[in-house]
Amino acid sequence: MDSFVARSCSTRRCTPLMLGGVVIAFDAFKTHDIDEFKKIISDVLNREQTFEEVRTITFLGALDRVLHPMGFKIQVEHKTFVGAHGRAIEEDVSRKLEQYVSALQSSAVECEEKGVEIQVKIIVGAPLIDVIVEEISSLRATWTILDRKLKKETRSCYLKNLSCKVAQVRDNLCLEILRPYNIDTGYRNTKHKLIYSLGKAVPLPPTQEDESDMTSTRSLPITPMIRSRNPNNCLMAPPMTNSEEKLVSSDDESDTSPHQESQGEIEIGEEDKHDGSRQVENEDDDVDLSYSEMKIEAGEYSSDTSPEDNDPKEENKAGDEVDDEIQECSNVSDQPFPCDSEKTNACLESLRSSYSLVQTATDDFSFDKFLGEGGHEVEYKGKLSDSKEESKAGEEVEDEIQERSDKPFPRDSKKTNACLDPLGCSYSIVQSATDDFSFDNFIGEGGYGIVYKGKLSDGQLVAVKVQKETKPQTSAEFLAEVSPLSAARHANIVPLLGYCSKGNLRILIYEYIHNKSLEWHLFDNAAGVLEWSQRYAIAVGAAKGLRFLHECCESPIVHCNVRPSNVMLTQDLIPMLGDFGLAKYSTSKFDKQRNFLGNLGYVAPEGSIGCVKADVYAFGIVLAQLVSGRKAVDAVPGDQQQSIREWALSLIESLALDDLVDPRLGAAYCTYELYNMARAAYSCLQTAPLSRPTLTEIVCILEGENDHLRHVSSNLYPMIIRAEDCSLLIR
Numbered sequence: 001m002d003s004f005v006a007r008s009c010s011t012r013r014c015t016p017l018m019l020g021g022v023v024i025a026f027d028a029f030k031t032h033d034i035d036e037f038k039k040i041i042s043d044v045l046n047r048e049q050t051f052e053e054v055r056t057i058t059f060l061g062a063l064d065r066v067l068h069p070m071g072f073k074i075q076v077e078h079k080t081f082v083g084a085h086g087r088a089i090e091e092d093v094s095r096k097l098e099q100y101v102s103a104l105q106s107s108a109v110e111c112e113e114k115g116v117e118i119q120v121k122i123i124v125g126a127p128l129i130d131v132i133v134e135e136i137s138s139l140r141a142t143w144t145i146l147d148r149k150l151k152k153e154t155r156s157c158y159l160k161n162l163s164c165k166v167a168q169v170r171d172n173l174c175l176e177i178l179r180p181y182n183i184d185t186g187y188r189n190t191k192h193k194l195i196y197s198l199g200k201a202v203p204l205p206p207t208q209e210d211e212s213d214m215t216s217t218r219s220l221p222i223t224p225m226i227r228s229r230n231p232n233n234c235l236m237a238p239p240m241t242n243s244e245e246k247l248v249s250s251d252d253e254s255d256t257s258p259h260q261e262s263q264g265e266i267e268i269g270e271e272d273k274h275d276g277s278r279q280v281e282n283e284d285d286d287v288d289l290s291y292s293e294m295k296i297e298a299g300e301y302s303s304d305t306s307p308e309d310n311d312p313k314e315e316n317k318a319g320d321e322v323d324d325e326i327q328e329c330s331n332v333s334d335q336p337f338p339c340d341s342e343k344t345n346a347c348l349e350s351l352r353s354s355y356s357l358v359q360t361a362t363d364d365f366s367f368d369k370f371l372g373e374g375g376h377e378v379e380y381k382g383k384l385s386d387s388k389e390e391s392k393a394g395e396e397v398e399d400e401i402q403e404r405s406d407k408p409f410p411r412d413s414k415k416t417n418a419c420l421d422p423l424g425c426s427y428s429i430v431q432s433a434t435d436d437f438s439f440d441n442f443i444g445e446g447g448y449g450i451v452y453k454g455k456l457s458d459g460q461l462v463a464v465k466v467q468k469e470t471k472p473q474t475s476a477e478f479l480a481e482v483s484p485l486s487a488a489r490h491a492n493i494v495p496l497l498g499y500c501s502k503g504n505l506r507i508l509i510y511e512y513i514h515n516k517s518l519e520w521h522l523f524d525n526a527a528g529v530l531e532w533s534q535r536y537a538i539a540v541g542a543a544k545g546l547r548f549l550h551e552c553c554e555s556p557i558v559h560c561n562v563r564p565s566n567v568m569l570t571q572d573l574i575p576m577l578g579d580f581g582l583a584k585y586s587t588s589k590f591d592k593q594r595n596f597l598g599n600l601g602y603v604a605p606e607g608s609i610g611c612v613k614a615d616v617y618a619f620g621i622v623l624a625q626l627v628s629g630r631k632a633v634d635a636v637p638g639d640q641q642q643s644i645r646e647w648a649l650s651l652i653e654s655l656a657l658d659d660l661v662d663p664r665l666g667a668a669y670c671t672y673e674l675y676n677m678a679r680a681a682y683s684c685l686q687t688a689p690l691s692r693p694t695l696t697e698i699v700c701i702l703e704g705e706n707d708h709l710r711h712v713s714s715n716l717y718p719m720i721i722r723a724e725d726c727s728l729l730i731r
């Protein structure tokens, strides 16, 4: 052993896996104490007489089943290594590999002194025994050590099929030699049970110098993950074929030492083949782009780090005139709505004028200007006049509305349209904008009110929502309640531009969103079929909007009515959440019952609608609808109704994710995004509210920030939590 060539730390870093040496085979699905593995290493190093000429110790972990992050066990077979299952397998393998590599780093020092390399390889395939034998043959092991947790009854099979020398770990952790000589088994490596593999060398612990290098490249793993690349599946390493063996043997000709590099098996970037010290980032560049987003890099995720990737400069530009609290949100990278555009501000300010202007705009809420009605409001079309005289007259007439001035509108009032009262919206403006709430301007009626389309004097289109019934409250109380809603500005939130009240009438004025609601796009016969990429983008955008309401406003805003009809779409299909925070305004028993029934498919099992976890549940239903194109509650034969939740959860639990997809899409969908959408929906639809994720977590799941799942409740992701909690025990 003393004669072994010492290698420098830098060359160890990126050394491809080596052939030969001692292979320690273990069942990677089971929990292992790393101290046991370290003891095996010490025993091998100390028994030079037995394990002569050892240059490499390979920990070969085999998986014939993996624990899906959703908590199910997946039996691995070739046919399961597709789509969502494939991703789950890949993630599990990556995670395990990183854990073993980092746990074995301290032993790498001991090995380095004796010129021995340690490497870890995780292989996936079934049956376990076949895949292990096949891989040991490919690795050309001189010795195989069978871990004590491999099934004892299979020992004779290993002995029969392995041509190399064989030892085993006994329960007292001592090594026992089973066969100290090679045999010819006639094994020809033709079974190809291996489905997928990933391996890499265990590096020495970083020196101080290395650490400073690493800080400059952020918290990248100490050693790079070496991935096999296959034209058909970039992460899949096929069993070594004869031609690959030849490739290795041709290298052997120039290097007669047993220290051979398996170039045909674990493929890395060209540079790596020549220069082992290549930087990690470059290596990742070699990974197929379609897979790069799913890469898991230990330690890179911080729960403090926002996954948002918006350009902060753009946000700051917009932020000049945005409220302070919105600025705070932009600091955590939530994109504020660019509400300071001149046009928006002018309209916003114009809408803060007196009730009389609304009255004028809608011809005193004439039926002609009636647009539609929600459960809470009636919307009228109104036409605004920008004449100063009219505004003045309106203010004089509507003294009552002056009440509102004791609750100043919390926004910048510098840009006040000269003709309007900056403290609230004039009724006459709304009245005129909606042509006195003319029928022509009626858009529709929802649970809270009737909605009218309106046009302001500067041409801006608005949706005017007139509450159908209101609880007794003063105008001041009303304004105090809605002003936080009007302060909520985000790219995925329908801006509340203004509001006014007259007597019992409560009016909310929103920006008009041109392209109808998600409900229409999913379910109306006149709508075209939304493409998969559009659905996925809508899911992510809507989640960001809801995240903003829950997590970025001064005090959290519970939407209370998350459903496709409240996801409005722009012409570019950007989703905008509307109707948020309104449920509390509904007072009549009839409306409450109507809203409850209307929302039936979206109400969480605990029956609450006024808390963030209830919003999360409803969002899970929306996700399932986006994927499947199904109604929240569908009629099934026999006058029965089936909730989308039951239907979707049973498919997700049986991992039949492809069956979730809207049949109108055929095969035109991305399996990775489907996996993320299903995973997010599954988490949202948990029965226990506390098991449901936060919106930040949902965005991470949707965008494939899988490492973040470890922050989600342990009952959903036991495997991940356990591994994290116990550094020595690896599952």
Ligand SMILES: Nc1ncnc2c1ncn2[C@@H]1O[C@H](COP(=O)(O)OP(=O)(O)OP(=O)(O)O)[C@@H](O)[C@H]1O
Pocket (backbone or CB within 6 Å): 372, 373, 374, 375, 376, 443, 444, 445, 446, 447, 448, 449, 450, 451, 463, 465, 494, 510, 511, 512, 513, 514, 516, 517, 561, 565, 566, 568, 578, 579, 598
């Ligand atoms: N900002 C908006 N821009 C354009 N159309 C809108 C806007 N807000 C609402 N609408 C339309 O007005 C109609 C009524 O909407 P409303 O939100 O009141 O009812 P709903 O969403 O059908 O039910 P619910 O009150 O339960 O949310 C719907 O057709 C909706 O698409």
